[in-house]
C-alpha cells in the first residue's frame with residue numbers, strides 16, 4: 040500500500056534503503072516543513088470571493104454528515120460487491136447497478152477473483168520462499184516483518200497477470216472516460232510490482248492511519264493535477280467528475296521524488312486476499328465515498344481561517360496526504376468503515392482519490408495477508424516506469440520505486456524471470472509489444488480512439504527494443 044510518486048522521477052531511482060516507515064509520517068517519517076510560498080499558491084487558487092468556497096465547504100460538510108448516517112447504519116455492507124462470475128456473464132462489464140454504486144463509493148469487492156485453491160497455492164509459495172531465505176529477505180518492521188520486500192515472486196507475477204484480474208481491472212476502468220484524444224488505453228493493464236502483506240495475529244505495527252495516495256501537495260501545486268479538480272476549486276464540487284481521466288494522465292503526482300512514492304498512475308489501488316479475514320483482522324478501511332471527501336480535503340485549506348498560513352492540513356511535499364481526526368473529523372470520525380469479510384482469492388479495488396487506512400491491530404487469530412495489485416492503464420507515465428521496472432526485473436533487483444535492498448536477487452526458483460513468464464505476464468511486464476490494430480476509429484469493434492492508439496504506439500516505442508525471447 041504505497042503512496043504515489045510521479046513524472047519528475049522518470050529515469051531516477053529512489054536510491055535509498057528502508058521500508059514502509061520511510062513513507063508514512065505516522066510510521067516514523069518526518070514531515071518536511073511547508074514553504075511560505077504555499078501561502079501565495081493558496082491565495083492564487085482560492086476564488087476571489089471567499090464566501091463561494093465557504094458556502095461550498097458548508098454544503099460538503101452537510102453532505103458528509105448525511106452520508107455518514109447510512110455508513111454508520113450499514114457498516115461494511117455499504118461497500119458494493121460482486122461475484123467475479125457476474126462480470127464475466129455481463130461481457131466483462133460491471134452491471135449498471137454495481138457501476139452506479141462504485142461511482143459513488145469508489146470501492147468494490149470482487150468475490151472469487153482467483154479461485155481459492157490457486158490463492159492458497161500462491162500463499163504457500165510465498166511462505167516457502169520466506170522460509171528458505173529468511174536471512175536475506177527484509178521487511179517492515181525489521182524484527183518481525185508484516186510487509187515483505189518481495190515483488191517478483193512467481194506467485195505475485197502470476198496473480199498480477201491472471202486473466203481474471205485483468206478482466207476485473209478492465210471492467211473497473213470502463214467506469215472512467217476521457218476525450219478521444221487523451222493518450223490513454225484503458226483496455227490494457229500494466230503490471231505495477233508492489234509488495235505483499237502477511238500481517239500476523241496481534242500485530243499492531245502495520246497500522247496505517249487515514250491517508251490519500253497519488254501525491255499530496257501536488258493536487259494543489261501542479262497546474263495539470265489542479266485541472267482534475269477545477270470544479271472543486273471553483274466551489275462547484277457537486278459537478279466534479281471523479282472518473283474523468285483526461286488530465287490525470289498528464290498530472291504531476293510526485294514533484295518531490297517522494298520516498299516510497301508510486302511512479303505509476305494507478306487508476307484503482309487494489310489487493311487480492313490470501314486470507315479469510317474480516318473487520319477487526321487488521322484489514323483495509325475506507326471512506327466509502329469518492330467525491331465528497333476529496334472536495335472537503337481540497338477546499339478546507341483554502342478557507343479564510345487557513346488562507347494566511349502555508350499549511351495544507353496534513354499534506355506535505357514528498358509524503359502522502361494524511362487525513363486526521365484533527366483536520367478532517369467529518370471524514371475520519373464519522374465515515375470510515377472496514378471492508379467486509381474476505382476469503383482467499385477475493386479482491387478489493389479502491390479509487391485513486393479514496394481516503395483509506397489499515398486497522399490498528401489484527402485482533403483475529405489468523406494472519407491478514409494480501410498481494411497489493413493496482414489497476415494501471417497504458418499512458419506515457421506508466422510505460423516509462425514499466426521500462427525501468429522491466430530492467431530491474433531482468434536483473435532480479437528491487438523495482439525502481441522501492442528501497443534498493445535487492446534482496447530478491449538470490450532467491451532463484453521462487454523469483455519469476457523472463458523465461459518463466461507466460462504470454463499474458465510478458466505483455467503486462469513490458470516484455471512484448473502491445474497489439475496495434477491496423478486502422479483508427481471511434482470505438483467501433485476492433486478499433487481504437489486516436490488517443491488510445493497513440494498510447495499504444497508510444498508504449499511500444501518507449502519499451503523498444505523488446506528483449507529477445
Ligand SMILES: [Fe+2]
Pocket residue numbers: 040041042250251252395
Ligand atoms: Fe495507501
